[in-house]
Amino acid sequence: GQQVMQIPQYQHVQEGEDFTTYCNSSTTLSNIQWYKQRPGGHPVFLIQLVKSGEVKKQKRLTFQFGEAKKNSSLHITATQTTDVGTYFCASNAGGTSYGKLTFGQGTILTVHP
Amino acid sequence: KAGVTQTPRYLIKTRGQQVTLSCSPISGHRSVSWYQQTPGQGLQFLFEYFSETQRNKGNFPGRFSGRQFSNSRSEMNVSTLELGDSALYLCASSWPRTADTQYFGPGTRLTVL
Numbered sequence: 218g219q220q221v222m223q224i225p226q227y228q229h230v231q232e233g234e235d236f237t238t239y240c241n242s243s244t245t246l247s248n249i250q251w252y253k254q255r256p257g258g259h260p261v262f263l264i265q266l267v268k269s270g271e272v273k274k275q276k277r278l279t280f281q282f283g284e285a286k287k288n289s290s291l292h293i294t295a296t297q298t299t300d301v302g303t304y305f306c307a308s309n310a311g312g313t314s315y316g317k318l319t320f321g322q323g324t325i326l327t328v329h330p
Numbered sequence: 331k332a333g334v335t336q337t338p339r340y341l342i343k344t345r346g347q348q349v350t351l352s353c354s355p356i357s358g359h360r361s362v363s364w365y366q367q368t369p370g371q372g373l374q375f376l377f378e379y380f381s382e383t384q385r386n387k388g389n390f391p392g393r394f395s396g397r398q399f400s401n402s403r404s405e406m407n408v409s410t411l412e413l414g415d416s417a418l419y420l421c422a423s424s425w426p427r428t429a430d431t432q433y434f435g436p437g438t439r440l441t442v443l
Binding site for chain 2: 248250252258259260261262265305307309313314315316317318319320321322323
């Protein structure tokens with residue numbers, strides 16, 4: 218089955234610094250999704266990428282899907298304390314498997330004011 | 331629209347007991363997926379139900395089971411609880427037209443003593 222590896226496991230930054238988390242797979246992914254989970258909360262969908270080389274932006278967040286569809290990244294510019302949480306990448310096999318997400322281990326982001 | 335709701339929010343059980351968790355999806359959503367979240371294993375897919383049928387299944391023992399009702403509400407059951415079943419159990423629902431976006435509920439925190 219699909220497996221996605223996510224690094225780093227932890228990231229501590231000063232407010233205003235940039236942050237990047239990476240997802241890698243040994244197999245070609247149908248898609249990649251990103252979720253954010255605040256401390257004590259539940260995962261919240263951020264975005265989905267499906268095309269090779271796709272880049273999408275949401276304000277200070279930039280999401281990329283690799284050309285080979287085997288890796289993805291989430292980059293946050295000028296972090297704020299509201300960015301604190303765990304960021305997960307996830308993927309499904311497409312088709313009727315859209316309800317079965319395989320998650321990366323997550324990157325826990327701490328932002329020091 | 332109301333979000334995904336899960337009951338109960340917290341549960342304490344002892345080894346050997348069984349437990350039933352409930353999930354009410356967002357109105358109109360027909361797919362309900364269940365995930366187990368633990369610090370060591372991260373987010374792991376349990377199973378997914380669509381139109382009262384189990385459509386996808388993860389790699390969990392048969393002690394973990396679920397069902398879905400005609401109104402799309404879903405329940406999961408864990409029999410013969412083990413200490414290692416202590417986890418946050420999350421359900422997520424999705425709508426056919428936005429199939430890849432999963433909306434998570436707040437989760438049920440299960441503690442097995």
